Amino acid sequence: MHVQEGYESSYPDATETVLNYVFKNKLGVETKDHSVLIGRSLPHVQQNQEKLVELLFEKFQIHRALLPLNNVLSLFASGKLTGLVMELGAGTSYCVPIYEGFPLKGFIMSSDVTGNKLTEFFMNLLSKHSCAAVTQDPVLAETIKEAVCCVAPNLFTALSDPPESVYTLPDGTELRIGREKHQCPEAMFSPNLIPCITKSIPAVISDCIKKLHTIRGEKYTTSLVQNIMLSGGGSKFTNICERVKVELDKCVDAPYASNSKVCNPVAEIHSSWVGGSLLCCHSNYNEVSISAEEYHEHGVNVIGLKSLF
Incomplete structure (x- = not known):
């Protein structure tokens, strides 16, 4: 079962109401018989993530859970494992570098232009x-x-x-x-x-590239720059990829300016759904997801042990 979460509420009651509606009214399933994947749009809200995991295992008694970033799922939908994914969402805009399928969380950059x-x-x-x-x-x-x-x-x-x-x-x-x-x-x-005191979308991507170059080096960074993906509703604007490419190349040094490639997800706004479906079917899903047994052994601390995405 793949559920996409656009906003992680600070109020457990509201989240419970939404999930209960999805599980009972829309899907009509017994949650204890299923695994659940929920795509996340807010990478830094650890407290909300813990509440969500607790709710899934305590209230709904699900079998397994996985809470990856939507950026990762969008990249998976394209059939690639390495790239920079800039999520242009309704409430969040942030760039996540992903290498061999795993997000480099220390390099995440964000903008308040949503x-x-x-x-x-x-x-x-x-x-x-x-x-x-x-x-x-x-x-x-x-x-x-x-x-x-x-x-x-x-x-x-x-x-x-x-x-x-x-x-x-x-x-x-x-x-x-x-x-x-x-x-x-x-x-x-x-x-x-707007007015808004924040960095532009190309500047956010540029900052991410510069930090990667400083810490990881040119060879490592180039492999990411060659696949810059714009996801979320904002990626639907006509000409946005071409314009981001032009503005980005003004901000970064060679060889990144000549090697950068900016594209949209193949499945557009549904890319995280497609990527989530692929991840759920992957042979290592049980290895990376959180089981009910692991949750009951470690509690919400299990997130720190298995939060790979």
């Missing part, structure tokens, strides 16, 4: 249209953002005379969107537009 903040920025940009249906409805604004926004290969050219995109609102009203469709994703490259 999908939710881009949606808020987009709502502000559209406020001049005096369209309350959009400026007061984040879900609708996100839908429009995903439908019309795209990364400009050259921002100045795109803003000078952008062709309008027409989006028909639920009430039949036509919303004409011009510069805003380029200005919104541009915040990933210039966070001050």
